[in-house]
Amino acid sequence: MKSGAKLSIGGIVMALIAIFVFNQDPMQVVTNLIGGQNSNTTTQQTNYQPSAQEQDVYDFVSVVLADTEDTWTSIFRQSNEKYPQPTLVIYNDRTPTACGTGQAASGPFYCPADQKIYLDLSFLGELKRMGASGDFAVAYVLAHEVGHHIQTVTGISSKVRTAQSKTNKVGQNALQVKMELQADCLAGVWANQTQKRIQFLESGDLEEALSTAEAVGDDTLMKRAGVPPRRENFTHGSAKERMDWFNRGANTGSFGACDTFRGVL
Template identity: 45%
Template sequence: MRWQGGRRSSNIEDRRGMGVGRPLAVGGGAATIVIALLVALLGGDPGSVLSTSSSSGPGTGGSGRTADPAQAELEQFVSVVLADTEDTWPDLLRPYGVSYADPHLVLFSDAVESACGMQESAVGPFYCPLDERVYLDLGFFQELDQRFGAPGDFARAYVVAHEVGHHVQNLLGTSERVQAMRRQSPRDANALSVLQELQADCFAGIWAHHAEQQRHLLEPGDVEEGLKAASAVGDDTLQRRARGHVVPESFTHGSSAQRMQWFRRGLEQGTVEACDTFGAASRGQRPSP
């Protein structure tokens, strides 16, 4: 991925090493066992399962910075990818009457306090709609490489773009509508979560489409890296590794096939209309787990 020399975002908050205490609890069924934490690794909407708490103030940066060259390069990479999403989404949302507000991305280590509650690094990257921030421990990229077998710059960019996709859902009002539907029909909560996650995958594909068409950021093999990352974090893949069997009705993020399909759809078509996972489900077009 041709990211070196790209514009860096000014919306990075560095809270690494700030000494946030361990959470009293990591709320919701998705946190009851280790694999459930891994299932939640691409976050989505922790506000749906966590008790709301008071937001911590924005990090001022600096106190958590590290002299580790590898960490410094990852920080720069994340900043460039975030900046590129900032250049992509405003024009795409303007026809919907939505003014794109840049999300902040919070770098943290070990644990972090957000408006959606206090979380540990084990939950992976997540987006909190209550404070419009993406939260990321850079150590997750090592997990993505070593534990999930999805290495490469573009696989990491997919993670950032997916979380920004949840921010887009928040701006479009999708997150609020999904929460309302979950309250009205609790038995459909998992299925609705899957549709929301698949749409964020598709939105990540939209970003990749425009990053290539307009700025030529992609290199040979990048698409395969993104698809591999999407496949690696499918619910069926994670459950099979943890349990040896798959329970489709417990899916909250979608199967590997679904995640790859919707990421590819956004990548190939590059339009918000192409990412209507909810409409596709109502028409019976959702792929089988």
């Protein structure tokens, strides 16, 4: 991926999402959550002193966020709509949010109440051993969280939460999977449209994203943890589903191709 800061920190993606999947029940997260390169990019750093390595990551994700803003602004403009840009909050350990206290153990997350993406960088020392690599993997996970922002500002999230309130745990998880797969697809749309706009992809970038999507599939994570994969316990989708939906967005560049809720909502 071409950018002002070139890193090989894809391990952050696997670890953060793995922590998110296993340490946080999706409906508990919902309960808690609902309770920079251009001048338009909003990145908020809370009160802590980042290490030199963390500062590099901070700079990199700011570049990625700026790219997502430019691309989604253009996509929204095609429908005569204005894209309300999210804010990226970099924090350490825990931070107050409009959705309650954000904790590092939750991994990266999007808070719909304040339309901010929260990312803790203190994992870096521990995450190097996770095995995945590539800066585009980091771009993928940030673009996935931006996908949740898109779902919020277009009203999709609200419809999903209403539907979840009317069903049981298995039904709630199934809807959550569709939510996550759509965010994967929207990350692919971002990659497609940004490539058309600035030719930012390098050889192997999309493969990095697909490998990361495979690594963080519910079945993959459960097997790694020694837990038999059970579909009713999935919250993000299988490895194949995550790869397929990201690929669909990346191949088509179309928001309409990301309707994971067809026939449901």
